[in-house]
Amino acid sequence: MLLFIFDQVHQNSTKSPNRRRYVSTNQRRVADLLFAAQIALTIWFCSGQFWHMYQNGTQNIHMAMFLCVEIFVSVNLALAIQAHWAKPSRVTRQAVIVYSTWVVLWGAVLAQTLYRGTPWDTADAITLGLVATGAMVILLIARMYHTGIRSPLIRGYLSLAFKAVPQLSQAYKIVAMGGAPGLGWVMVLGGHATIMTRFGQLFFSFRESKSERNRIGLLVSEAGNELSWIIVTICWLVY
Numbered sequence: 001m002l003l004f005i006f007d008q009v010h011q012n013s014t015k016s017p018n019r020r021r022y023v024s025t026n027q028r029r030v031a032d033l034l035f036a037a038q039i040a041l042t043i044w045f046c047s048g049q050f051w052h053m054y055q056n057g058t059q060n061i062h063m064a065m066f067l068c069v070e071i072f073v074s075v076n077l078a079l080a081i082q083a084h085w086a087k088p089s090r091v092t093r094q095a096v097i098v099y100s101t102w103v104v105l106w107g108a109v110l111a112q113t114l115y116r117g118t119p120w121d122t123a124d125a126i127t128l129g130l131v132a133t134g135a136m137v138i139l140l141i142a143r144m145y146h147t148g149i150r151s152p153l154i155r156g157y158l159s160l161a162f163k164a165v166p167q168l169s170q171a172y173k174i175v176a177m178g179g180a181p182g183l184g185w186v187m188v189l190g191g192h193a194t195i196m197t198r199f200g201q202l203f204f205s206f207r208e209s210k211s212e213r214n215r216i217g218l219l220v221s222e223a224g225n226e227l228s229w230i231i232v233t234i235c236w237l238v239y
Contacts, residue, residue: 028090031204035094038197039101045190046105050112058116064124065170066110068131068162073102075159076221079152083205083214091205095218098198127166134161156217163221164228171228174235188233195226 053061077099084092135158142154149155174180199222206215 027204031091031094031201034197034201034204035098038098038194038201041190041194041197042098042101042105045194046102046109048186050105050109053109053112053116058113058118061113061118062124062127063113063118063120064127064131065166066106066113068127068166070103070106070110072159072163072221072225073099073106075155075162076218077103079155079159079214079218079221082152083212083218086212086214087209089205089208091201091208092215095201095205098201127169130169131162131165134165152213152217153220154217156220159217159221160224163225167225167228167232171232171235174232174239179239180236183236188236191229192226192233195222195229198222199226 077096080092080095080099084096138154138157138161139149142148142151147154149158170180174183199219202215202218202222206212206219209215
């Protein structure tokens, strides 16, 4: 139903001569399965977090990390929309729907933390400070290469900074504290599942148009997201 609605809204753009199709029916089926899995996992992950906080409150919730996730998916949604405008296809429409779902549902989670008056502590300030430092380094490097925030690749790296830096900070805390009792199998495996299904979908998008820079920016963002979560997972397993 979501795909049908999106097709109706963008029916003119989907008739563009630049539109690319999958080279085989099997690849299209795999991409559709990944899309269905992403929607199901997103609803499960976000609704589970929302319900958990509704029942147990928002104590020990790090507001900065929740905010960074919302910024991450919002920037990637913008990249996905631009990728669809540049060279529309079924897989780019699916990416827009997936990131839109994340923005709305995680936005509801973030709204609950704000509604409950979740305090802003020192850890939140440190996290945002590290993210801001990472973003400034990316922009400085971009300036050295005579590019800027309008570049999809730079936006991909900035999106990555909002996700990878807090996760690497979390990995450091796990090592420093000798473990993370609040981090369970569901969160760890759920994180990998949601990232890898998105990455698989974006890989199909990249294969359609390997020179389209918005798609490359999305791949960079999600690849770094998964790499940083692997580091968190290793620290969690070891400590």
